[in-house]
Amino acid sequence: MVxxxxxxxxxxxxxxxxxxxxQRLRPLLDGMDVAYEVVAxxxxxxxLTPALLHRYxxxxxxxxxxxxxxxxxxxxxxxxxxxxxxGAYVVTLDADLQDPPEVIPEMLSAARRxxxxxxxxxxxxxxxxxxxxxxxxQTFYRFIRVMSGTSAHADAGDFRLxxxxxxxxxxxxxxxxxxxxxxVPALGFPSDTxxxxxxxxxxxxxxxxxxxxxxxxxxxxxxxxxxxxRLATIAGFVGAVLALLLIGYGLVARAQGxxxxxxxxxxxxxxxxxxxxxxxxxxxGEYIGRMYAQLQGRPTYFVAYDSLTESSPxxxxx
Ligand code: UDP
Ligand code: MG
Numbered sequence: 363m364v365x366x367x368x369x370x371x372x373x374x375x376x377x378x379x380x381x382x383x384x385q386r387l388r389p390l391l392d393g394m395d396v397a398y399e400v401v402a403x404x405x406x407x408x409x410l411t412p413a414l415l416h417r418y419x420x421x422x423x424x425x426x427x428x429x430x431x432x433x434x435x436x437x438x439x440x441x442x443x444x445x446x447x448x449g450a451y452v453v454t455l456d457a458d459l460q461d462p463p464e465v466i467p468e469m470l471s472a473a474r475r476x477x478x479x480x481x482x483x484x485x486x487x488x489x490x491x492x493x494x495x496x497x498x499x500q501t502f503y504r505f506i507r508v509m510s511g512t513s514a515h516a517d518a519g520d521f522r523l524x525x526x527x528x529x530x531x532x533x534x535x536x537x538x539x540x541x542x543x544x545x546v547p548a549l550g551f552p553s554d555t556x557x558x559x560x561x562x563x564x565x566x567x568x569x570x571x572x573x574x575x576x577x578x579x580x581x582x583x584x585x586x587x588x589x590x591x592r593l594a595t596i597a598g599f600v601g602a603v604l605a606l607l608l609i610g611y612g613l614v615a616r617a618q619g620x621x622x623x624x625x626x627x628x629x630x631x632x633x634x635x636x637x638x639x640x641x642x643x644x645x646x647g648e649y650i651g652r653m654y655a656q657l658q659g660r661p662t663y664f665v666a667y668d669s670l671t672e673s674s675p676x677x678x679x680x
Contacts, residue, residue: 365424367391367398367470368449372439373457377410378566380457384418384425387463391424394467400425402457403443406433435574437541437581440520444529453523454542459564460490461521465556469523472554479528479551483521486557502579506544510586514547515555522546537658541582548586550664585658588651598644605637 369391373380391398402415402425415427428446430439440454451470455461461483469481488496503516520543524532528551535545547553570578583590609630616626 363397365399365449366396366451367394367466368447368452369398369400369463369466370403370440370443370447370452370454371400371457372403372405372436372443372454373407373411374405374433374436374439374569375407375409375411376457376566376569377407377414379459379564380411380414380418382564383457383459384422386459388422390463390466394470396470398424399447399449401443401447402427403439404429405435405439406430435577436520436570437539437578440542441532441540444524445533447529450526451523452526452529454520456519456521458566460561461519462558462561465521465558466523468556472556473523473525476554477552478554479525480546480553481523482515482518482553482555484515484555484557485517485519485560487559488517490560490562498575502582506582506586509583509589510544514544518543518555521558525551527551531661535659537585537660539581539585541578541585544582544586545660548660550661588654591647591651591654594647595644598640598642598647601640602637605633605640608633 369387371383376383387400391400400422402418404412404415404427406429412427412429415425415429419425419427426446428442430442434442443454444452451473453466453469455463455466465483469483472478472481488499491499500516503514506514507516524546528546528549531549531551532542532545537545612621612626612629612633615621
């Protein structure tokens, strides 16, 4: 039977929260009156998480377990879960109960009521995050927005509901190291937001040390745009213009006789070669940017209405 709702939960060494999670999630989902499955993605845990999951799976058949052979990271674990989830709607949720499961019914009813494909969970209150995390996140999202013009919500993380059409679209993308919170908005499906209060981690400690945060930031930046490559082109042309000016100055100075012998030709060679190199690097950058966009394989446009068929493409399950 195909479930109506899948709940995908990535977990890495979450033995401490797992019992709390099951205790809170199961009665909630059982009470929702939909056919559901929970996809627990064990991201190569080295603690008791796999053993616990095995036990819960036996007593709660709707809990499916997908075990990754090695730690692949939060985003990759979610992607693995999305690839195997079967629901008409799929919610992704952190294991540590920072995203309250009680919001899931709200997301589902918002999606059905407004016939939207994506419902983003938006944090109304980040008081549970550290000062460092709040400030770094805020600055970073602003920067990304300016760089890319994407509409990713600054307070939306990976707690979101997606329709089957959205999940299929995400699954069809060949992009590696993708950061879903930027990929999903870029797919352009109609969306809603639901506010929630981000809670403290229920037990255990964060699985996002600074090094993983930095990796996520780099993946986000390089994933959303090729703007950094374009900087190379711009720098190349600016450098080339400056080099030409310098050569011009060298020639004038020589004609007026204020130069040491050999200075003009040295400047001309150094500046000229430098300018050619900069422009060439810029051109390479442009082609690499094109190749990169092609490899990412994201859609370049979305049809909202077509008069030939007099319909909008069906969004989401009906
Ligand atoms: N996680 C994962 N693989 C990792 C790191 C984290 O699957 O390599 C999971 C983790 O178990 C949790 C979610 O991703 O369910 C978010 O991680 P965490 O709560 O540690 O991050 P924070 O909330 O501190 O940013
Ligand atoms: Mg957390």
